[in-house]
Amino acid sequence: MFDIYVLNLPRATKRLKLISKILSAQQLEFKVVSGVDGQELSKGTNEIQFSKILHKKLSPAEVGCYLSHKKAWQMISTGNKKFGLVLEDDAVFGERLKNFLIELEKSDFTFDVLHVEDVGKRSSRFITTKDSERIIRDISIYRLLSPAIFAGALVISKEGAQKILSLSSTKIEPTDELLFNIYSPLYSELETYQTSEVLAWQSYQLSSEIKHLVSSSIPKGKVDRKAFGSAIHGLRKLILKSKYLLGLSLLKNKKEIEIGQNELEKQYLARLYLHFLRNGDGL
Numbered sequence: 001m002f003d004i005y006v007l008n009l010p011r012a013t014k015r016l017k018l019i020s021k022i023l024s025a026q027q028l029e030f031k032v033v034s035g036v037d038g039q040e041l042s043k044g045t046n047e048i049q050f051s052k053i054l055h056k057k058l059s060p061a062e063v064g065c066y067l068s069h070k071k072a073w074q075m076i077s078t079g080n081k082k083f084g085l086v087l088e089d090d091a092v093f094g095e096r097l098k099n100f101l102i103e104l105e106k107s108d109f110t111f112d113v114l115h116v117e118d119v120g121k122r123s124s125r126f127i128t129t130k131d132s133e134r135i136i137r138d139i140s141i142y143r144l145l146s147p148a149i150f151a152g153a154l155v156i157s158k159e160g161a162q163k164i165l166s167l168s169s170t171k172i173e174p175t176d177e178l179l180f181n182i183y184s185p186l187y188s189e190l191e192t193y194q195t196s197e198v199l200a201w202q203s204y205q206l207s208s209e210i211k212h213l214v215s216s217s218i219p220k221g222k223v224d225r226k227a228f229g230s231a232i233h234g235l236r237k238l239i240l241k242s243k244y245l246l247g248l249s250l251l252k253n254k255k256e257i258e259i260g261q262n263e264l265e266k267q268y269l270a271r272l273y274l275h276f277l278r279n280g281d282g283l
Contacts, residue, residue, distance in 0.1 A: 198261055198266070
């Protein structure tokens with residue numbers, strides 16, 4: 001069976017306890033990837049990590065999160081499984097994702113990255129082509145040809161992990177920006193797919209009550225609009241966006257997909273998560 005990797009800071013013991021219960025409820029084993037603490041990295045140094053994609057300084061938490069994901073990619077790339085499921089420790093999913101991945105592992109479908117969360121905060125639509133559809137256990141998978149966000153639950157193939165590590169060996173970027181931003185140098189190099197419905201969430205997305213109870217967001221660095229090279233960065237973005245839009249205009253059988261929100265499972269998981277929180281597992 002595919003491996004599951006949970007990214008967890010050693011000091012975040014309550015988070016680990018919560019996700020352990022979520023996975024144990026589905027009889028799923030997992031490996032803990034000891035997360036990189038960006039706060040510890042930043043101690044005693046004035047070095048600033050700068051995102052070339054977003055043209056901003058990265059916060060210590062953003063740096064640590066990326067390096068934690070990178071550790072999981074390294075484990076997948078040297079492992080003996082077709083793919084791995086990489087989870088941040090506030091990720092939540094149910095039987096649909098579990099059963100889908102079991103069937104995916106049996107199939108001959110190949111990919112680099114499979115995105116199983118929603119693609120955005122304001123819109124759940126993405127661009128694909130009609131002929132890219134593949135159905136695994138009643139869930140459609142399409143080639144993802146537009147930007148996406150969220151990296152709380154990512155399916156990364158062995159070949160995909162090797163490719164990401166090779167292409168990003170000297171880069172530090174927010175994980176979702178590196179993989180799904182059209183301005184990323186990896187964007188056009190990866191075979192990235194999207195499920196037709198949401199199969200995983202970060203805990204704060206389950207309900208307003210849970211969002212009030214948990215702390216999930218990673219502090220973001222600030223865009224430095226006065227930074228040297230901002231004009232060059234703007235020109236580079238314009239060129240890349242023009243190239244991207246030209247590519248879309250030339251696509252045959254292009255279509256837009258609205259991602260199903262899987263509300264029934266989301267509501268069930270919200271009740272389950274609240275049960276765990278109210279029984280002494282608060283964050």
